[in-house]
Amino acid sequence: MQADAFAAAILALLTVQRIGELAYARANTRRLLAEGGREHCARQYPFIVSLHALWLAGLWMLAWGRPVSLVLVAVLVLLQAFRFWVLRALGRRWTTRVIVVPGERLVREGPYRWLRHPNYLIVAAEIAVVPLIFGLVLYAALFTVANAAILWARIVCEEAALGSAPRPD
Template sequence: MLLAGAILGLVTLQRLGELLLSRRNTGRLLAQGAHEVAPGHYPLIVALHAAWLAGLWYLVAWRADVDVSVGWLAVFVVLQALRVWVIATLGPRWTTRIIVLPGAPLVKEGPFRFVSHPNYCIVAAEIVVLPLVFGLVWYGIVFSALNALVLWIRIRAEEAALRQ
C-alpha cells in the first residue's frame, strides 16, 4: 500500500506541476501573439486524465494487498523520461492546449525527429502501463479506449492547425 500510494502521489504531483507549467507557457505564448485552436475538446482531456488518476487512487491506494509489478514500473519510469524529453524539446512552447504561434517553425528536434506526436504516444502508453503496475489490466484497456477517442479528436484538430 505504501509503495502504491507513493507512486500515485508522485504521478499526481507531476501532473499538477505540468498543468502549472502549461498554464505559464500558454500565457507567455498568448502574450506573444499566439492563439488557441479547438479549445472545446480540452475539458474532455482534463476530465479523462483526472478520472483515470482518481480511479487509480480509488482502486489502489487504499488497498493493503496491492502488488506492484517492478517490470511495469520500470517501463513507466522510462515513459516518464521520454515525457521529460518531449517537454524539454518544446521548452516554452510546450502546453497541454493547442496553441499556435504564427511564424514559429515546427519543432523537428528531439523525439519529433522520429514521430510527429511523441507526447500522445507516450500518454497512450502511460494510460495502459500505470494500471498494469498495479495489475489492473481491465482498467488500462478501458481508459486506453477512451483516450483513443479523445486523441482522435485532438490530433485531427492539431493537424488542421499545423496545416494553416
C-alpha cells in the first residue's frame, strides 16, 4: 500500500472512531443527566474538543507523502485495544464529559482495577504516537504538551467531582 493511501486509511479510521465516540458519548451524557447526573468541568470541554479537532485536522494536512512506521502502527493498534477495554469497562457511563450520578459507585473493573484514569493515559499516548507514525516529532511534542496541560486541569476537576462519589468496599 502506498504511503498516502496508508496515511489516509489510518486517519480515516481515527476520524470515524472519534465521530462514533462522540455520538456514543452524547447518548450516554443525555441518559446520565436524565438519571440525575450533574456535569462538572463544562467550561473545559470546548478546549478538549478543539485540541483534538486541531490535532486530527493537522494530521490530515501533514501526513501526506511521509514514511509510515509500521512498528508505531502496531503500537496504535494496541492502544485501540486498550481503548475498547476502557469503553467496555465503563459501558453506559463512558462519556467525553465529567458526569457524576449521585449514588453511583466508581468503576473498578477492567483497567480501572489498576489505574485511576486509563482512558487519559491512552489518549495521551495516541496524541504522541499517531504523529510519530508519520515522523512528525515536533507536532507530537507540541500536542503532547498541550494535551498534558488540558488533561492535568481535567483530572484535577474530575477528582474533585468524584470525591463525592462513594468508594467501593
